[in-house]
């Protein structure tokens with residue numbers, strides 16, 4: 312459709328399009344072309360005026376209608392047909408397909424993820440007998456932006472004595488102060504899951520230790536050389552999945568923190584660690600998680616749809632990061648917290664704690680400019 316509009320633009324008047332179309336594949340003889348050009352020259356004064364009038368009377372309205380129709384077609388597809396198709400695919404999505412598929416289709420089942428359960432002493436609690444209530448703050452991708460992390464903690468009045476901090480991974484690299492960020496996290500006894508950047512750092516350290524030649528100017532290599540042994544021990548201890556279990560007062564059986572995403576219908580210990588740190592979408596036909604965002608439906612859309620199908624007492628909330636392009640994404644059963652702090656956008660936290668006698672969740676953000 313757009314191509315037709317483009318062709319119309321190319322032709323000075325509508326008859327030109329006809330000529331262009333009928334002339335395709337039939338080259339005009341030189342004699343005939345010269346004759347036509349001569350005739351056109353003779354008629355130029357009359358025809359230019361008439362042509363312009365003709366053009367303005369016919370071409371512009373014609374183009375406008377054509378542009379309108381194509382816009383409507385595109386909008387109808389984008390806003391109506393594509394969502395209906397996606398909805399149909401989500402509705403008919405078979406949860407058992409991934410588990411029953413062979414290793415070729417689900418390559419990541421070859422390795423098992425590290426799953427930790429948060430010590431119950433860190434779980435949010437109502438404050439009793441005048442004591443301050445305990446909260447959990449889950450923070451999006453920090454990427455070495457230590458000052459912004461400090462600002463965010465100040466904004467939520469975070470107290471390491473009562474509150475527990477959890478990072479969704481990608482705490483390190485890209486930003487100005489990875490070492491300072493790690494020191495701050497350790498000083499507060501914070502937890503974090505492993506992001507793709509932490510995994511890359513650990514892989515690089517293993518390569519260096521085994522004597523493999525590495526790229527010396529790569530930022531991850533430089534970072535690996537600059538960190539203290541305690542920092543590295545701290546990072547090595549990051550699990551792929553951190554399960555908080557049921558938080559009293561919240562409507563979920565479990566709250567889980569991962570860096571990128573989870574495959575619905577697959578138990579935590581059967582998830583693929585690489586995908587947990589990198590996945591963005593799910594190919595619904597093959598029921599396979601994918602790393603590129605354009606290779607299927609966003610994983611959290613599938614996750615939310617599947618949760619809605621389940622009984623109330625089996626719901627799981629997933630808190631994740633990794634997707635700064637989509638930004639803050641708050642859905643009933645998933646909260647995406649990477650709001651692009653290292654790109655100068657925002658740093659966000661999901662704060663779970665008691666407010667006015669009720670356990671609640673709130674997203675708090677600060678500007679990272």
Ligand SMILES: [Mn+2]
Pocket residue numbers: 481506507508570632633634
């Ligand atoms: Mn990431």
